[in-house]
Amino acid sequence: MDLNVDIGSLRLKNPLIAASGCFGYGVEYAEVVNLKTLGGIAVKGLFLSEREGHNPPRIVETPAGMLNAIGLQGIGVHRFVAEKLPDLYSQGATVIVNICGSTIDEYVEITRILADADGVNAIELNISCPNIKAGGITFGNSAVGTSEVVQAVRSVTKLPIIPKLTPNVTDIAGIARAAEEAGADAVSLVNTFLAMAIDVETRRPALSNGVGGLSGPAIRPIAVRMVYECSQAVTIPIIGMGGIMTARDVLEFIIAGATAVQVGTANFVNPNLWPKLLADLKEYLSRHNIERVQDLVGTLELTETQVWNSS
Amino acid sequence: MRRSSNSWSYVGMKVSKRDHVSLAEGASKHSCDITVTAPCSSSRVTDDAGRPRPNRSHILEHCEPSRSSRYTANMPVDVDACVTSNVHLSDDYNVVRLDAPKLAVSIQPGQFVMIKPIAGLEPLLRRPFSIFEVLTNRNGVRTGFALLNKRVGIGTELLYSIEVGHRIGCLGPLGVPFTVVAPPHEAWLVAGGVGLAPFLTLAADLRGHGTATTLFYGGRRSADLYYLDAFTQLGVRLVLTTEDGSQGESGLVTAPLERALVASAVSAQPTLYACGPTPMMSAVASLATAHGRPCQVSLEPIMGCGMGGCYSCVVPIRKSGNDPAHLVRACLEGPVFDGQRVVWDRLQHVA
Numbered sequence: 234m235d236l237n238v239d240i241g242s243l244r245l246k247n248p249l250i251a252a253s254g255c256f257g258y259g260v261e262y263a264e265v266v267n268l269k270t271l272g273g274i275a276v277k278g279l280f281l282s283e284r285e286g287h288n289p290p291r292i293v294e295t296p297a298g299m300l301n302a303i304g305l306q307g308i309g310v311h312r313f314v315a316e317k318l319p320d321l322y323s324q325g326a327t328v329i330v331n332i333c334g335s336t337i338d339e340y341v342e343i344t345r346i347l348a349d350a351d352g353v354n355a356i357e358l359n360i361s362c363p364n365i366k367a368g369g370i371t372f373g374n375s376a377v378g379t380s381e382v383v384q385a386v387r388s389v390t391k392l393p394i395i396p397k398l399t400p401n402v403t404d405i406a407g408i409a410r411a412a413e414e415a416g417a418d419a420v421s422l423v424n425t426f427l428a429m430a431i432d433v434e435t436r437r438p439a440l441s442n443g444v445g446g447l448s449g450p451a452i453r454p455i456a457v458r459m460v461y462e463c464s465q466a467v468t469i470p471i472i473g474m475g476g477i478m479t480a481r482d483v484l485e486f487i488i489a490g491a492t493a494v495q496v497g498t499a500n501f502v503n504p505n506l507w508p509k510l511l512a513d514l515k516e517y518l519s520r521h522n523i524e525r526v527q528d529l530v531g532t533l534e535l536t537e538t539q540v541w542n543s544s
Numbered sequence: 545m546r547r548s549s550n551s552w553s554y555v556g557m558k559v560s561k562r563d564h565v566s567l568a569e570g571a572s573k574h575s576c577d578i579t580v581t582a583p584c585s586s587s588r589v590t591d592d593a594g595r596p597r598p599n600r601s602h603i604l605e606h607c608e609p610s611r612s613s614r615y616t617a618n619m620p621v622d623v624d625a626c627v628t629s630n631v632h633l634s635d636d637y638n639v640v641r642l643d644a645p646k647l648a649v650s651i652q653p654g655q656f657v658m659i660k661p662i663a664g665l666e667p668l669l670r671r672p673f674s675i676f677e678v679l680t681n682r683n684g685v686r687t688g689f690a691l692l693n694k695r696v697g698i699g700t701e702l703l704y705s706i707e708v709g710h711r712i713g714c715l716g717p718l719g720v721p722f723t724v725v726a727p728p729h730e731a732w733l734v735a736g737g738v739g740l741a742p743f744l745t746l747a748a749d750l751r752g753h754g755t756a757t758t759l760f761y762g763g764r765r766s767a768d769l770y771y772l773d774a775f776t777q778l779g780v781r782l783v784l785t786t787e788d789g790s791q792g793e794s795g796l797v798t799a800p801l802e803r804a805l806v807a808s809a810v811s812a813q814p815t816l817y818a819c820g821p822t823p824m825m826s827a828v829a830s831l832a833t834a835h836g837r838p839c840q841v842s843l844e845p846i847m848g849c850g851m852g853g854c855y856s857c858v859v860p861i862r863k864s865g866n867d868p869a870h871l872v873r874a875c876l877e878g879p880v881f882d883g884q885r886v887v888w889d890r891l892q893h894v895a
Contacts, residue, residue, distance in 0.1 A: 254854075255853055255854065256853050257851070257852045257853045257854075257855075261851055261852035261853055261876070262851060262853065264619045264620060265619075265620060265622070265851070277855075285870075285871055286855065286858070286871060288871075289845060289846060289856070289857075289858060289859075290846050290856075291846075291855070291856045291858070292846065292848050292854065292856040294667060294668060294669055296665075296666065297665040297666065297668060298668065299668060299669060299848070301848075301854070301856070303854070303855045303856070306855050306858070306871060449665075449668055450665055450668075478665075498668070500849065500851075500853055501669055501670070501848050501849035501851075501853065501854055502660065502668060502669060502670060503622070503713075504622070504715070504849070504851050504853070505622060
């Protein structure tokens with residue numbers, strides 16, 4: 234059985250990737266997860282410099298999901314390369330570095346640093362974090378902004394580039410198309426949905442940041458629809474995510490058109506869900522006589538009346 | 545009430561506070577059915593047979609090496625632990641005992657577990673709990689642990705009404721434990737309300753070292769003071785306060801603590817340990833500083849994963865002196881911190 238999937242020039246040993254922001258820098262989980270068995274690890278979003286992030290409370294639980302507004306606390310790309318990357322490399326992890334910038338120059342600078350480091354397998358462009366005011370989402374909110382960032386980063390690296398898209402737009406397929414035309418190797422989607430929860434006793438937002446990003450099973454059907462929508466608009470691979478808890482959820486994304494998937498919030502509940510996800514995925518493929526997982530990508534069966542295209 | 549034919553050693557814990565932030569509580573409190581009654585079992589979370597243990601110093605971002613090396617002493621496991629008893633102490637408090645030998649074997653005082661009372665999506669995330677007691681069999685072999693629970697939200701409500709035979713997902717032990725002092729030092733434990741949680745295990749460990757131990761324990765009223773007999777049996781001296789004067793001294797627990805610090809002989813060399821409401825811990829840390837005594841505090845921030853993955857449980861800590869504060873993950877670099885390194889004004893502001 235062949236579980237390999239290709240994201241541009243990068244071959245993943247299986248389609249299961251730990252989602253950025255939900256797996257620390259990977260090394261935190263080395264005691265309970267054999268890191269090299271994952272298809273990939275998308276590490277926590279990195280700016281050029283260290284960032285403090287928002288004050289707590291940073292998370293609040295909501296029905297079948299959670300809101301977060303961490304504010305991209307992080308150690309910056311230099312400390313990541315010096316302190317975390319060698320450990321990931323030595324453990325055989327496939328490392329997708331998620332990067333974020335306030336300016337296009339910052340994306341380019343971070344990319345240059347990573348391109349010179351050993352152990353970076355791909356770069357995920359965070360142009361979709363809903364929790365910071367400047368940068369990132371400023372670009373991801375529009376096709377033009379997305380295109381500018383992708384083109385700039387493309388010009389300085391041959392590493393696979395994966396812009397991570399926000400669902401907080403009217404036309405996500407249009408943005409995916411812009412990313413492809415600008416030279417992206419794949420797109421990943423979706424980041425969290427901008428959301429708010431209120432403490433009715435105090436009449437204050439539950440999060441110190443006021444608003445946050447909703448993740449977890451609550452968002453999964455919307456994410457699946459968006460993956461399907463984008464799969465109709467682009468030919469590059471799609472990495473799907475949004476509330477995956479089980480292999481059944483993984484399969485839904487793959488059938489909708491995702492070549493690989495990322496698992497985020499479920500890590501918090503069960504940090505070692507990976508072996509079971511993989512085993513259940515294999516069981517499905519075996520039961521359906523599918524030799525290569527890539528053969529399942531985008532195999533959604535539609536009747537004539539179900540064919541739907543947003544654009 | 546808490547005794548059986550088995551003997552067990554006492555370990556400490558504190559109650560999860562994350563439930564306080566559950567917004568969906570009213571709507572979902574009764575939406576979860578507890579149906580798991582499968583035989584008790586446990587399984588190791590890791591499949592890393594033969595792999596070298598990762599070096600924790602790469603994980604911690606603001607810690608001294610001494611603390612990080614201590615953290616390498618054990619590795620967390622994920623077990624489905626069977627409930628062996630659920631004793632209600634009051635309308636709000638209960639103690640749940642769990643059969644979990646693989647997890648219990650490496651517990652150190654001050655550590656915590658992330659628990660999921662039921663499978664399913666409501667509540668979705670695990671809750672952090674201090675370990676209240678380490679349970680042992682007649683031969684002294686560790687068989688499990690107990691949680692002290694106060695019902696305040698969805699998760700704690702489920703745990704309050706959990707039935708014997710049900711299984712609870714438990715990930716742990718996690719976190720930096722207390723540093724246990726030995727003679728000639730004395731240990732003064734300062735607990736406010738449910739902040740008693742981590743001190744039963746700590747007291748047992750201290751007594752094992754032969755360290756003279758005093759518990760300063762404050763509650764609102766006499767009925768809020770639990771497990772006094774257990775501490776007495778360990779040889780711990782008790783100094784009790786209640787806000788209504790119904791037991792011990794009337795007022796806050798910091799009053800007799802301050803008098804004791806003023807009166808203590810130089811030879812006593814007490815190390816302070818504090819757990820309770822943030823204002824209490826802040827006051828204890830101030831008193832410790834004023835009297836030149838070391839102070840370890842156990843903080844209780846809202847926690848998402850317990851593994852260092854989510855960066856939710858950060859608390860403001862400075863390396864020393866007047867250094868600027870860093871927001872550090874309490875699950876990895878705590879929950880036990882040097883009280884003098886906590887930036888209390890900011891912690892109270894954000895808590």
